[in-house]
Amino acid sequence: MAAVMPVPARPRLGRMLSTALFLRPKLMLALLLLPPLLWLGVVYLGSMFALLAQSFFSIDEFTGQIQRTPTLRTYADLFRTAHLDIILRTAAMAAAVTFASAAVAFPIAYYMARYATGRAKTIFYLAVMLPLWSSYLVRVYAWKLILAKEGIVTWMAAELGAGGGLDALLSIPIIGGTALSVSYIGTFTVFVYIWLPFMILPIQAALERVPESMIEASADLGAPPHRTFRNVILPLAFPGVVAGSIFTFSLTLGDYIIPQIIGSSRLFLGQVVYIQQGTAGNIPLAAAFCVVPIVVMSIYLGVAKRLGAFDAL
């Protein structure tokens, strides 16, 4: 072999290196992992820890200077009524958005998993995936057009003779407002719209995995379709719903753009973080507010794991 295939000088070095690496799989692994780990460790984790460390600093109320001595004062500040209200309001919105998304997503996912076939299935799948990847801002912007006082919803309500109904809806205290685009109803609708695909996909995946034989067995044992649905399909699809809720809940907790563009002047958690670190210059409080979604999501993920949601992701 060596006679017909003379090995040139340069590749010999490459071969030696290659053999050396092949014989030391751990070194090879370390070399592969080093660049991405350095990047994520330094850029991402490093800055994340730097931020969280600052939540143990506090701000001098008179001078506005940040005092770099460890204290829990900033965390105590979180429990002031005004701040607690913001946290609870955000959590309530996240919960409402999660329930509504599940209700809207379930029929779509159910249809995709159990009835759509071939081409229809591909089209449905693309129709759910595309919004997930298309521009977030443009999709929010669309709702500014839709919910504007002079927009299509008002026009349709008037055409259908339901203008009074719309006014009645808007006159409900707290969730209403002068127009849909400046009310909680608007904020809620946009949240559901934007996060809906995140709910559809895991439910669909969970439903796909329900074995046909189980449904047939249930029918053979005499269960009418609605009982099969309640006692067989729904429990098996539930981990999918929980998996989807991780996204809808977490994303609503952290978002500050949607309530800024469509919503009332009462703030959500993300907006407060944005304001505190920016114009207010209170990084410690902003950092402490950042800890809230991290803690809430850790608890949420713990519960979700017990409910088997991670197998449905």
Next chain:
Amino acid sequence: MRSDSAVRKAPPALAAAAVGGILFLHLPLALILLYAFSTEDASYQFPPPGLTLHWFAVAWERQDIWDALSLSLRVAATSTAIAMLLGSLAAAAMSRTRFFGRESISLLIILPIALPGILTGISLRSAFNLAGIPFSTWTIMLGHATFCIVMVYNNGVARFRRMPSSWIEASMDLGADGFQTFRHVVLPNLATSLLVGGMLAFALSFDEVIVTTFTAGQQTTLPIWMLSELVRPRQRPVTNVVAVFVIFVTFAPLVIAQLLARRAEGAAEGDLR
């Protein structure tokens, strides 16, 4: 698999709810398309009083939009390149071997998109401030690359997992060294999944606004431009035209990525997430 699925008919109420849900997801975008042609320039009046192509010409002349677009493309290209390098290295390491701490590393790679973007953004901002790094195009790219890695990684890992290790062994048995095997066996098989991951990373970066607001100084990417127009509208019809442009620009690579992924992986639906 399911012999009776072809003949099964959905209850009308279910079909209506499913189709209604899909329409709910897509009609708002169609509405933007209509508004881009509206003659009304001071409000979001529906129905539009008239239709015109005028605003496309106006938008074309706006230098600030071109600048924002060019910055967005540069940022997306650079951060995608960084993410493709780091993401494929991580995928190669994680798919072949089992080692201590493997789970934590995979969590670390996913974390930047699992946690709310505002956390990534504000952390980076305060870290840049602490380190005395001035905000520039580079700080934007740094932030974008961080959350783009996972896109390339996910697609890469899925492909590596499907590639039989016997191929690599066969190549080695036939006398190729590690580098030749990589170049002639691994890379050609990995190429489409890298391409798909890269396209998704590009789309993610091109559209990103939350992290960008924190890591940009005076620079305006296209999403930042959109956001400022949303908060304080100046010329609404021009915003509509840009929105339509963004819809088409992001749809094209996504559809291509989808088709590539489907062709390459069969009906592997998990790859894009």
